[in-house]
Amino acid sequence: xxxxxxxxxxxxxxxxxxxxxxxxxxxxxxxxxxxxxxxxxxxxxxxxxxxxxxxxxxxxxxxxxxxxxxxxxxxxxxxxxxxxxxxxxxxxxxxxxxxxxxxxxxxxxxxxxxxxxxxxxxxxxxxxxxxxxxxxxxxxxxxxxxxxxxxxxxxxxxxxxxxxxxxxxxxxxxxxxxxxxxxxxxxxxxxxxxxxxxxxxxxxxxxxxxxxxxxxxxxxxxxxxxxxxxxxxxxxxxxxxxxxxxxxxxxxxxxxxxxxxxxxxxxxxxxxxxxxxxxxxxxxxxxxxxxxxxxxxxxxxxxxxxxxxxxxxxxxxxxxxxxxxxxxxxxxxxxxxxxxxxxxxxxxxxxxxxxxxxxxxxxxxxxxxxxxxxxxxxxxxxxxxxxxxxxxxxxxxxxxxxxxxxxxxxxxxxxxxxxxxxxxxxxxxxxxxxxxxxxxxxxxxxxxxxxxxxxxxxxxxxxxxxxxxxxxxxxxxxxxxxxxxxxxxxxxxxxxxxxxxxxxxxxxxxxxxxxxxxxxxxxxxxxxxxxxxxxxxxxxxxxxxxxxxxxxxxxxxxxxxxxxxxxxxxxxxxxxxxxxxxxxxxxxxxxxxxxxxxxxxxxx
Numbered sequence: 001x002x003x004x005x006x007x008x009x010x011x012x013x014x015x016x017x018x019x020x021x022x023x024x025x026x027x028x029x030x031x032x033x034x035x036x037x038x039x040x041x042x043x044x045x046x047x048x049x050x051x052x053x054x055x056x057x058x059x060x061x062x063x064x065x066x067x068x069x070x071x072x073x074x075x076x077x078x079x080x081x082x083x084x085x086x087x088x089x090x091x092x093x094x095x096x097x098x099x100x101x102x103x104x105x106x107x108x109x110x111x112x113x114x115x116x117x118x119x120x121x122x123x124x125x126x127x128x129x130x131x132x133x134x135x136x137x138x139x140x141x142x143x144x145x146x147x148x149x150x151x152x153x154x155x156x157x158x159x160x161x162x163x164x165x166x167x168x169x170x171x172x173x174x175x176x177x178x179x180x181x182x183x184x185x186x187x188x189x190x191x192x193x194x195x196x197x198x199x200x201x202x203x204x205x206x207x208x209x210x211x212x213x214x215x216x217x218x219x220x221x222x223x224x225x226x227x228x229x230x231x232x233x234x235x236x237x238x239x240x241x242x243x244x245x246x247x248x249x250x251x252x253x254x255x256x257x258x259x260x261x262x263x264x265x266x267x268x269x270x271x272x273x274x275x276x277x278x279x280x281x282x283x284x285x286x287x288x289x290x291x292x293x294x295x296x297x298x299x300x301x302x303x304x305x306x307x308x309x310x311x312x313x314x315x316x317x318x319x320x321x322x323x324x325x326x327x328x329x330x331x332x333x334x335x336x337x338x339x340x341x342x343x344x345x346x347x348x349x350x351x352x353x354x355x356x357x358x359x360x361x362x363x364x365x366x367x368x369x370x371x372x373x374x375x376x377x378x379x380x381x382x383x384x385x386x387x388x389x390x391x392x393x394x395x396x397x398x399x400x401x402x403x404x405x406x407x408x409x410x411x412x413x414x415x416x417x418x419x420x421x422x423x424x425x426x427x428x429x430x431x432x433x434x435x436x437x438x439x440x441x442x443x444x445x446x447x448x449x450x451x452x453x454x455x456x457x458x459x460x461x462x463x464x465x466x467x468x469x470x471x472x473x474x475x476x477x478x479x480x481x482x483x484x485x486x487x488x489x490x491x492x493x494x495x496x497x498x499x500x501x502x503x504x505x506x507x508x509x510x511x512x513x514x515x516x517x518x519x520x521x522x523x524x525x526x527x528x529x530x531x532x533x534x535x536x537x538x539x540x541x542x543x544x545x546x547x548x549x550x551x552x553x554x555x556x557x558x559x560x561x562x563x564x565x566x567x568x569x570x571x572x573x574x575x576x577x578x579x580x581x582x583x584x585x586x587x588x589x590x591x592x593x594x595x596x597x598x599x600x601x602x603x604x
Contacts, residue, residue: 007308010356010367011284011301014337016313017353025062026069026348029053030321033102035085035142036184036226036275039321040349041097042341043089044329046111047349048097050084050321051076057084057101058127062349066117074117075125077109079133088144090152091326092376092391098154098168099130100141106156108132108168134166136173143183149192149391150383151376157183163197165209167380174384177207177214187231187238190282191377193388194256196238198227204240206256210386218259221250221266226275232302233282234390239307241276241289244268249276251289253307263305269298279324283369284337286310290322297322297340297352313352317344327371332400335360337367368396370408377410 006012030039031050041048047062057080062070082102090096095111107130119125139159147153152168159182165175181201188195194215195207204220207213221227223243231238240252240262249269252262269276274293281288287307290297295315300307319342330336331353338354356367373394378387390410398406 009301009303009308009310011286011310011337013357014286014299014310014354015357016297016340017355018315019351019353021348023067024344024348024350025067027072028060028070028346028348030343030346030349031083032346033083033085035102035140037086037142037321038277038323039343040323040341041087041089042323042325042329043094044326045094046089046097046115047323047341048087048089049343049349050087052346053078056081057103059084059087059099061097061111061115061128062117063115070117071119071125073119073125075115075119076127077130078127079107079109079130080105082140085140086143088146088154090146091148091372092151092374094374098144098146100144100156102140104135104137104139104141104158106134106137106141106144106154106166108134108154132168132171134171134173136164137162143186145186145188147192147383148188148190148372149377149389150380151378152380153192153383155186155188155195157186157197161199163195163207167384169380175209175212177209177212179205184226185228187229189231190234191388191390192383194231196229196231196256198229198240198242200226202227204229204254204259206238206259210384216256216259218261221252223247223250225273228276228278230278230280230287232280232287235302237302237305239278239280239287241269241278247271247273249291251276251307253305267307277322279322279340281324281327281338283327283371284367286338288324288338288340290319290340290342292320293318295319295342297342299354313354315342317342317350319343320346328373328394328396328399328405332363332368332396335364335367363397363400365397368400370395373405373407375407 025047028049029052031052033050037050039050042064045064047064049060049062051058051060053076056078058076058078060074060076077097077099080099080101080103084099084101086100088098090098095113097109097111098106099109100106109128109130112128117125134154134156137156137158137160141156141158143155143157145155147155154166154168155163156166157163161179161181161183163177163179163183163186164173165177166173177195177197179197179199179201180203181199184198184200186195186197193209195209197205197207198220199205202220202222204216204218205214206216208215220240221242222245225243225247227240227242229238229240236256238254238256238259240254242250242252244250244266248271250266251269252266253264254262269289272291272294274291277290277292279288279290280286285302286299287302288297288299295317296312298312299310301310302308321343323341325339325341327338330339334353335356335358336353337356340352340354341349342352344350356364358364370393372391375392377389377391392407392410394405395408398404
């Protein structure tokens with residue numbers, strides 16, 4: 001063996017499936033603003049897109065069911081006085097969305113019921129107005145992000161070097177996190193008590209939000225370009241993407257308890273210049289990396305404090321923005337584990353489904369563990385008072401069956417629907433074996449022992465020598481064992497030729513049996529006495545003593561070999577004479593043709 005092995009994983013063969021153009025969201029005017037943002041955000045019902053609009057900022061909300069080419073005029077979410085830089089959906093209310101703009105304000109919007117982009121002929125689309133307006137930043141609001149555990153708690157980052165935490169219900173800013181430079185990325189912990197940020201000063205900060213001070217401040221990626229960060233769900237780990245001093249794209253894994261340096265150092269990805277956007281899927285423990293300016297999305301599985309590379313979705317169409325759908329919105333009937341939405345040419349958005357290749361017509365519980373539902377762990381007031389907790393989860397099997405989501409405890413883990421090998425072999429969880437197994441217990445115990453080389457020590461040199469000697473002894477062609485070998489040998493016996501009285505038929509029989517004897521000699525180590533027996537023209541061995549039979553067989557074998565050689569020699573001589581005669585005829589014909597050509601030429 002070469003010593004290599006394949007790591008076991010349910011997601012090792014996950015592949016990305018693109019979507020046909022007619023099933024994409026076409027005829028869009030995506031914002032061309034240079035601010036580093038994802039441009040799009042998605043939830044199980046809608047898709048939000050930063051819009052290239054005149055006369056103030058706007059963004060569009062597209063129902064996921066309305067695919068294809070969209071109308072030229074669609075209802076927009078207008079209200080900002082400058083371009084919209086970022087949006088984010090409320091994780092517990094699919095119709096509530098927040099936006100941040102270059103005008104230094106953050107708005108809260110609600111999608112109207114039965115919202116659609118298609119209006120009746122002759123009717124102008126009606127724009128949507130904001131519900132609430134948050135003012136407090138002195139410069140542009142570059143990022144907005146809802147708390148993943150508490151209801152109606154919003155974080156906004158601004159060019160004034162601050163991150164503000166808002167009580168959406170009260171409409172006021174309650175907490176402020178002061179930085180020394182522009183914040184480039186931020187991410188909440190799973191219980192909503194901590195925030196991690198990256199900024200232009202190349203620092204990575206982990207904040208205790210309600211204390212309004214950083215718990216850790218360490219050096220991040222050394223490159224001059226933007227870096228991104230994402231909290232890895234319920235783990236006490238964070239993942240960052242950025243650049244080295246040589247402008248190589250890097251991936252870093254950090255322990256929030258001791259973030260002095262990334263675990264195992266920074267891992268170089270490639271030398272592409274576009275910012276790498278990280279997306280974490282807590283249910284599958286996979287990290288997806290989508291680069292700006294290239295069309296590829298690579299994904300890794302997190303295991304034992306390492307990112308194990310799985311595969312890469314490749315596309316010739318570059319992307320500027322990417323969004324991933326929450327897990328409760330994927331198509332479980334097709335074993336879809338994630339779905340991404342990528343912008344293409346700033347004109348349409350293409351869905352990409354990441355699928356586990358399986359043939360199954362039932363719910364696959366091992367790849368769909370419980371996920372966070374639409375119920376928060378606490379209210380905004382409770383969170384600001386110091387309450388912590390994880391939101392309750394839902395069992396996706398109920399969603400698969402088309403029923404109301406079944407709530408499960410927030411600390412529930414994936415349940416394997418298929419019993420493991422240890423469970424199947426455990427005597428405490430199995431019914432008593434039949435009585436027949438008690439009568440012959442030895443075969444049952446010896447059955448799983450054909451592969452001890454995979455786990456046990458290798459055999460010694462002495463054992464190997466004895467094994468080879470025993471194997472060779474099976475084919476030992478001693479004279480005293482020839483009599484009993486006919487009954488116990490596993491080799492196929494060659495049929496004896498029919499006895500002939502004339503000499504010529506005997507020669508033919510010998511010639512016909514000779515190839516069989518040669519084939520047997522090459523393929524298996526049979527003794528010479530066995531090979532000579534089929535070509536012997538004498539009577540069967542039962543009518544003559546063994547010694548006379550063996551001597552007669554040897555004489556007949558020698559005679560048949562001599563006859564065969566003589567026949568071959570005479571055949572070759574005849575063929576040589578025939579070839580010589582044909583050569584002479586060809587020479588004569590050639591001379592005749594030349595003579596005729598000369599005669600015809602003289603006449604002309």
